[in-house]
Amino acid sequence: MLTLRHSYPEGQSKPVFRVPFLIAIALAIAFGGGIWSTLVALDATIGFGAIRLGAWEAFPEAQTAKADPYAKSHRANAGKLLYASAEGLVFTAAVDETGARLTGNCSYRLTGHTPPARFWTLFAAAPGAAPPSAQSDLPRALNSRMVLRDGDGGFDIVMSATAKPGNWLAVPEAGPFRLTLTLFDTPTAGSSGLIDLSMPRIERTGCGNA
Amino acid sequence: MPRIFALQVLFAAVTGLIGAALLHLVIVLLLPDFSERDAYTRVLAEGESHRFYRLGEKPDRAGLSKNDPFVDTAVCAFDVSEGPLRLTAPNGGVPFWSLAVYDQSSNEVFSINDRTSAGGVLDVVIATPVQLTSLRQAQPPALSQSILVETTQAEGYVVLRSLVPQPSFADIASQFLSQATCTPFEWRSRSRF
Numbered sequence: 001m002l003t004l005r006h007s008y009p010e011g012q013s014k015p016v017f018r019v020p021f022l023i024a025i026a027l028a029i030a031f032g033g034g035i036w037s038t039l040v041a042l043d044a045t046i047g048f049g050a051i052r053l054g055a056w057e058a059f060p061e062a063q064t065a066k067a068d069p070y071a072k073s074h075r076a077n078a079g080k081l082l083y084a085s086a087e088g089l090v091f092t093a094a095v096d097e098t099g100a101r102l103t104g105n106c107s108y109r110l111t112g113h114t115p116p117a118r119f120w121t122l123f124a125a126a127p128g129a130a131p132p133s134a135q136s137d138l139p140r141a142l143n144s145r146m147v148l149r150d151g152d153g154g155f156d157i158v159m160s161a162t163a164k165p166g167n168w169l170a171v172p173e174a175g176p177f178r179l180t181l182t183l184f185d186t187p188t189a190g191s192s193g194l195i196d197l198s199m200p201r202i203e204r205t206g207c208g209n210a
Numbered sequence: 211m212p213r214i215f216a217l218q219v220l221f222a223a224v225t226g227l228i229g230a231a232l233l234h235l236v237i238v239l240l241l242p243d244f245s246e247r248d249a250y251t252r253v254l255a256e257g258e259s260h261r262f263y264r265l266g267e268k269p270d271r272a273g274l275s276k277n278d279p280f281v282d283t284a285v286c287a288f289d290v291s292e293g294p295l296r297l298t299a300p301n302g303g304v305p306f307w308s309l310a311v312y313d314q315s316s317n318e319v320f321s322i323n324d325r326t327s328a329g330g331v332l333d334v335v336i337a338t339p340v341q342l343t344s345l346r347q348a349q350p351p352a353l354s355q356s357i358l359v360e361t362t363q364a365e366g367y368v369v370l371r372s373l374v375p376q377p378s379f380a381d382i383a384s385q386f387l388s389q390a391t392c393t394p395f396e397w398r399s400r401s402r403f
Contacts, residue, residue, distance in 0.1 A: 022218055022219065022221075022222040023222070025219060025223060025226060026222040026225040026226040026229065027226070028226065029223055029226025029227060030225075030226045030227075030228075030229025030230045030232075031229075031233065032230070033226065033227060033229075033230030033234075034230040034232070034233025034236075034237065035233070035237070037234045038233075038237045041238070042238075042241075063310075063316065063317070063318045064317060064318050065317040069238055072242045072315075073237075073238045073239075073241040073242055075248070075316055076242040076245040076247070076248040077241060077247060079247040079248050079249050079251070079252050079273060079274075080277065081249055081274065081283065081285065081369050082249075082316070083277075083308075083310070084308070084310030084318045084320075085318065086308060086310075086321035086322050086326060087308035087309075087310055087321055087323060088308070118325075119305070119306055119373060119375065121278050121280045121281070123278070123279060130269070131267075131276070131278060131279055132279055134267075134279035134280060134377070135377075140279075141279040141280065143280050143375050144375075145375045146376070180278075182277075182278055184306055184308070184373065185306065185308070
C-alpha cells in the first residue's frame with residue numbers, strides 16, 4: 001500500500017478507478033451513439049432508392065422485398081399501410097424549388113403537370129401529423145377532379161394559410177409542413193427512370209402578409 | 211502520466227464509436243423482426259382474422275388510420291395454412307379501387323386495381339403453392355373467373371382501398387368496402403387422401 005501511494009503524486013487518481021472509467025466511456029458512447037444514430041437515421045429518411053424530381057421524392061420500392069434494410073426497418077417502425085405498385089405512388093416535398101423549407105408563414109404556387117396517373121390527391125400536413133380530414137371546412141386537400149386547369153391541362157394551385165382566388169390549398173398556419181402528392185394507378189410506380197417524368201414546380205410567392 | 215491517460219480515453223472513445231456503429235447495424239437489421247408497431251401487428255390487433263375492418267381518420271386502438279382524405283381503407287389479416295382465402299367485392303360504381311396483399315413482413319405479394327381486374331369486380335384467391343396446384347387440377351367452377359395468387363408465406367394481410375373523389379361518392383365507396391369479403395374458401399378436393 002505504501003509503495004502504491006508513493007508512486008502517485010497528490011491529487012491524481014489511482015489506476016484502480018481508471019479502468020472502470022474507461023469502460024464506462026466506451027459503453028456510454030457505444031449505446032448512446034448507437035441508439036441515437038439509429039433513431040435519427042430512421043426518422044430522417046424512408047431509406048435508399050428514392051426517385052428525386054425537383055423538390056419531390058418518392059420511394060417506389062419501399063413496400064417490396066427488394067427494399068433496403070433501412071427502408072424495411074423504417075416501415076416496421078412506422079407501421080403505415082403503404083401503397084403497392086398497382087395502387088399508387090406517394091411523392092412528398094418538404095422544400096420548395098430553391099431548397100428552402102416549406103412553411104405556413106409563406107405562400108407558394110404549385111404549377112405544371114403531374115406524371116400520367118388516373119387520379120391524384122394533394123394535401124399539406126405538419127411533419128408527423130395526421131392527414132387532414134375530407135370534411136374540413138377549408139380546402140385542406142385537393143384532388144385531380146376538383147382542380148381547375150388551363151388549356152394544356154396544367155394547373156396552378158396557390159398554397160397559403162389565408163384564402164386565395166382560383167385553386168387554393170389551405171396549409172397549416174405556422175411552422176413547417178410537408179406536401180403529399182399521391183398518384184393512383186400510375187405507370188410511374190413501375191418506372192425504371194426511363195420515362196421523362198415532370199412534377200409540378202413549387203415556387204414561393206411571398207411571406208408574411210405579402 | 212496525463213498523456214497516457216488522454217490516449218487511453220481516446221482509445222475508449224474509438225472503441226465506443228465502433229461499438230455504436232455495430233449496435234446501429236444490429237438495431238436496423240433486427241428491428242423488422244422485433245417491432246411491435248409494424249403494420250402486420252397492427253392489423254392483427256384490429257380483431258379476429260378473416261374479416262375486413264374499416265379505418266377511420268383518427269388512429270384506432272390498433273394505431274391504424276386512413277393515409278389519404280380521399281381514400282377509404284379496409285384491412286383484413288389472413289392465414290392460408292389451413293385453406294385458401296377468397297376476396298370478393300361487387301363493384302357498384304366505385305371510380306377506383308385497389309387491393310394490396312402483403313406478407314407478415316409487410317412485403318408486397320400482389321396488388322391489383324379495378325382496371326387490371328376482370329370486369330372491374332374484385333375476385334381474388336390467395337393460396338399456398340401446394341393448395342394452388344390442387345386448385346388448378348380440380349378447377350372448381352366457382353373459381354373460373356377468379357385471379358389466383360400464390361403466396362409462400364401463409365400469414366399476411368390485405369389492404370382494400372376505395373376512392374372518394376367527391377363527398378357524393380362516399381356511400382358507394384362505403385358500400386363497396388362493407389360488402390367486401392375476406393373469408394376462407396370452402397372447397398374440398400375430390401382427390402384428397
